Amino acid sequence: MKVIPGLEGVAVAETDVSLVDGERGRFVYRGHWVRDLAVSRRFEEVVHLLWYGHLPSMEEERRFGRLLSEHRELPPHVKEIIDQIPAKTDMMSVLRTAVSALPVTGSWPPAPEQAAAVLGAIPAIIAYRHHRMQGTPMPKVQRDLSHTSHYLYLLKGTAPTVAHERALEAYLILTAEHGMNASTFAGRVVTSTQSDLLSALTAAIGALKGPLHGGAPSEVEGMLEAIGSVDKVESWLRARLEAGERLMGFGHRVYKTVDPRAEALRRVSQELAGEDPWFQLALETEKIALSLLEEYKPGRRLYTNVEFFAAAVLRAVGLPKQLYTPTFALSRTAGWCAHILDQAEHNRIIRPQSLYTGPIPATS
Numbered sequence: 001m002k003v004i005p006g007l008e009g010v011a012v013a014e015t016d017v018s019l020v021d022g023e024r025g026r027f028v029y030r031g032h033w034v035r036d037l038a039v040s041r042r043f044e045e046v047v048h049l050l051w052y053g054h055l056p057s058m059e060e061e062r063r064f065g066r067l068l069s070e071h072r073e074l075p076p077h078v079k080e081i082i083d084q085i086p087a088k089t090d091m092m093s094v095l096r097t098a099v100s101a102l103p104v105t106g107s108w109p110p111a112p113e114q115a116a117a118v119l120g121a122i123p124a125i126i127a128y129r130h131h132r133m134q135g136t137p138m139p140k141v142q143r144d145l146s147h148t149s150h151y152l153y154l155l156k157g158t159a160p161t162v163a164h165e166r167a168l169e170a171y172l173i174l175t176a177e178h179g180m181n182a183s184t185f186a187g188r189v190v191t192s193t194q195s196d197l198l199s200a201l202t203a204a205i206g207a208l209k210g211p212l213h214g215g216a217p218s219e220v221e222g223m224l225e226a227i228g229s230v231d232k233v234e235s236w237l238r239a240r241l242e243a244g245e246r247l248m249g250f251g252h253r254v255y256k257t258v259d260p261r262a263e264a265l266r267r268v269s270q271e272l273a274g275e276d277p278w279f280q281l282a283l284e285t286e287k288i289a290l291s292l293l294e295e296y297k298p299g300r301r302l303y304t305n306v307e308f309f310a311a312a313v314l315r316a317v318g319l320p321k322q323l324y325t326p327t328f329a330l331s332r333t334a335g336w337c338a339h340i341l342d343q344a345e346h347n348r349i350i351r352p353q354s355l356y357t358g359p360i361p362a363t364s
């Protein structure tokens with residue numbers, strides 16, 4: 001037996017859900033380039049592709065959209081639980097707790113209908129808590145808006161512009177799934193014990209919350225706020241690297257070339273933000289960070305990752321910083337559920353080993 005730190009380079013499943021080719025920058029959901037899906041498809045279509053294995057016909061899309069929208073209203077007990085959570089609790093922890101309380105049948109094996117009940121409810125969980133914290137009224141649930149539009153509508157009280165809807169939709173599609181990352185693996189481990197879908201998703205949300213995984217976009221915004229202006233970028237970044245700190249939004253376990261999601265999101269945010277000074281600061285920070293990373297970490301192949309421009313898109317559509325990672329969880333629920341269904345279909349309990357390094361008692 002050999003310990004592989006961080007399980008780097010270890011494959012734990014065969015799957016046709018997605019390909020993440022970090023050497024060549026190829027990114028595919030079930031035989032489709034994700035960059036094409038992001039500009040030509042709706043989020044609902046992509047979720048259908050991930051869960052059922054094919055893009056839906058018009059009738060299938062209508063039916064699937066209806067299935068998701070049936071779960072937009074939160075049950076009273078879930079609202080009560082959210083109300084009981086102390087105000088200082090972060091939104092990811094609220095989401096984790098509320099998802100675990102949803103009235104979804106725990107029958108085995110998990111089915112797409114169970115997954116739809118969770119995905120359908122997540123925008124309402126986030127928006128309900130957001131309005132409670134802001135002291136603003138939660139808008140009345142609508143049935144005729146798309147999943148993406150309805151999320152923005154629930155947060156802001158008015159239907160979004162087409163530009164905002166399309167930008168957020170591109171983000172949701174680009175981040176819906178990403179192979180065997182830490183949160184997906186956590187969900188698959190729980191599923192492999194024949195535990196229920198809600199338990200698996202609760203574990204996945206907990207894993208996504210960490211700053212080395214999904215917690216990075218708000219940290220990117222924090223970094224840009226701390227830098228403050230273009231003339232301070234280099235000295236600020238250099239000081240962090242001198243102190244041995246990591247720059248948020250750079251580096252990836254799998255991508256050793258440009259993260260295709262970051263490229264796509266750069267274009268989306270460019271269209272929305274244009275000459276906005278904050279976006280210009282982000283572009284300058286990226287340029288200088290890449291050159292400093294080459295200077296301080298030569299040969300590590302550190303590039304901009306998806307989280308850097310996720311912050312730019314989410315900010316441009318008007319989301320507050322504390323909703324960045326929860327919005328990532330909303331999109332990634334699609335990929336988690338695809339993997340949970342996949343794991344259940346080919347199940348074998350995931351049970352690795354550890355190497356004991358402690359003492360052995362003298363007598364047996």
Ligand code: ACO
Pocket residue numbers: 006211212213214216245246247248249250251252253254297300302305306307
């Ligand atoms: N800034 C500075 N140095 C870095 C960074 C960074 N962002 N990322 C990696 N490095 C350095 C490490 O210090 C290490 O240097 P060393 O060889 O001198 O020890 C080397 O690059 C390799 O780093 P590892 O820790 O082995 O890389 P790993 O694959 O374990 O980590 C990770 C990947 C966690 C994403 C890392 O790059 C990181 O912490 N990035 C910043 C946080 C971030 O942006 N997270 C979002 C990732 S995308 C997502 O999860 C959706």
